[in-house]
Amino acid sequence: MASVAASTLVGPVAPHDASDADDRELVDRVKHGDATAYDRLVRRHIRRATMIARRLLGNVEDAEDLVQEAFVRALNRIDSFDDSRAFAPWFFRLLINAGLNARKARALRAAEPETGEFPSRAANPLELTERGEIRERFIAALASLPPRQRLVISMFEVDGLSTAEIAAALGISRETVRWHHHQARQKLRDALAAFRE
Amino acid sequence: MIDERPGGSLSEPERDLQLARAIRDAEGPALGRARLELLRARIAAAAVAALEARCERAWWEWTSRWARTEVALAAAATIFAAVIGGATTIGRSEITSDTTVASMTLTRQASSAERVDSVATRAVTAGASSEQVMNALVGPPSGEWLFTAAVLR
Numbered sequence: 001m002a003s004v005a006a007s008t009l010v011g012p013v014a015p016h017d018a019s020d021a022d023d024r025e026l027v028d029r030v031k032h033g034d035a036t037a038y039d040r041l042v043r044r045h046i047r048r049a050t051m052i053a054r055r056l057l058g059n060v061e062d063a064e065d066l067v068q069e070a071f072v073r074a075l076n077r078i079d080s081f082d083d084s085r086a087f088a089p090w091f092f093r094l095l096i097n098a099g100l101n102a103r104k105a106r107a108l109r110a111a112e113p114e115t116g117e118f119p120s121r122a123a124n125p126l127e128l129t130e131r132g133e134i135r136e137r138f139i140a141a142l143a144s145l146p147p148r149q150r151l152v153i154s155m156f157e158v159d160g161l162s163t164a165e166i167a168a169a170l171g172i173s174r175e176t177v178r179w180h181h182h183q184a185r186q187k188l189r190d191a192l193a194a195f196r197e
Numbered sequence: 198m199i200d201e202r203p204g205g206s207l208s209e210p211e212r213d214l215q216l217a218r219a220i221r222d223a224e225g226p227a228l229g230r231a232r233l234e235l236l237r238a239r240i241a242a243a244a245v246a247a248l249e250a251r252c253e254r255a256w257w258e259w260t261s262r263w264a265r266t267e268v269a270l271a272a273a274a275t276i277f278a279a280v281i282g283g284a285t286t287i288g289r290s291e292i293t294s295d296t297t298v299a300s301m302t303l304t305r306q307a308s309s310a311e312r313v314d315s316v317a318t319r320a321v322t323a324g325a326s327s328e329q330v331m332n333a334l335v336g337p338p339s340g341e342w343l344f345t346a347a348v349l350r
Contacts, residue, residue: 030248030251031251032251032252033248033249033250033251033252033253033254034248035241035244035245035248038241038244038248039237039241042237042240042241043237046233046236046237046240047227047228047233050227050228050233050236051224051227054224055224060228060232064232064236064239067236067240068236068239068240068243071240071243071244072240072243072244072247075244075247075248076247135222135223138219138223139223142220142223153216153220154220154224156210156212157212157213157216157217157220158217158220158221158224160212162209163209163210178210181210182210185210185213185216188216188219188220189213189216192215192216192219
């Protein structure tokens with residue numbers, strides 16, 4: 001289920017042959033202490049895990065700490081993993097829950113503003129100024145979203161996951177995913193309204 | 198027409214490419230490969246102890262699992278051996294008894310009564326009590342006599 005989206009997201013760190021069946025085989029080997037299998041699991045999911053962690057925590061350093069913690073926690077709990085299910089949703093749920101707890105429990109480092117090229121086409125100074133303002137508004141709107149809404153909108157629109165896959169990763173119903181998506185999209189579209197005109 | 202209302206039909210909402218690009222830009226570039234490799238190395242280092250513990254546990258569990266099978270096999274083999282061995286012993290004893298009993302029965306019938314009688318007669322004539330006679334023929338009721346005899350020798 002999640003493997004389709006996962007295979008489209010993985011980069012050089014993770015090979016493109018990721019599948020649930022392979023994950024299960026790797027998990028089985030990890031249960032017996034196979035370090036190579038564990039490393040392959042990490043390679044497959046680290047990129048997506050880092051993206052999710054960044055969305056949850058807002059900066060790269062905290063995100064990396066969270067991803068490391070989640071992978072080690074997954075190893076410690078691997079015996080509770082149900083072999084009949086896909087590994088990715090189980091792992092990402094663990095990661096997201098740890099991230100949501102981390103948001104509450106620890107004082108996060110100040111989020112560094114990320115730089116990115118918002119408009120790609122050439123523009124005059126007035127346009128750039130306007131776009132800069134819109135971009136600021138959009139970033140503020142994105143940051144103001146509740147964590148789950150932020151995750152849902154990013155996982156759906158950017159990562160290309162289905163609502164069912166997001167529901168499995170977040171441990172909520174598909175209807176709730178759709179509701180979060182609807183709310184988040186409305187807020188962000190309002191922030192983007194001027195830019196769209 | 199795609200239904201976007203919460204609780205409406207469960208068809209997927211339409212994807213908004215412009216919104217996707219805006220979010221991607223706001224989130225900034227993904228982590229570079231070098232940084233991901235460093236993180237992967239950190240994770241591998243953090244997992245070494247847990248993986249080693251799993252290795253040892255896996256070995257022990259394997260041994261334990263097979264130990265059970267080995268015990269069951271050993272028990273079965275013991276029972277089998279006992280059955281075979283018992284049958285052989287019983288067979289031998291039967292053969293022995295068959296051959297000896299036949300030859301001894303006649304001589305015993307003739308001499309045993311006479312031998313017991315002669316021992317008993319001699320004991321009585323020597324003034325031994327009935328208990329002494331029984332001790333001589335059967336052995337004392339307690340096992341101390343054996344110890345005493347061993348000490349005396």
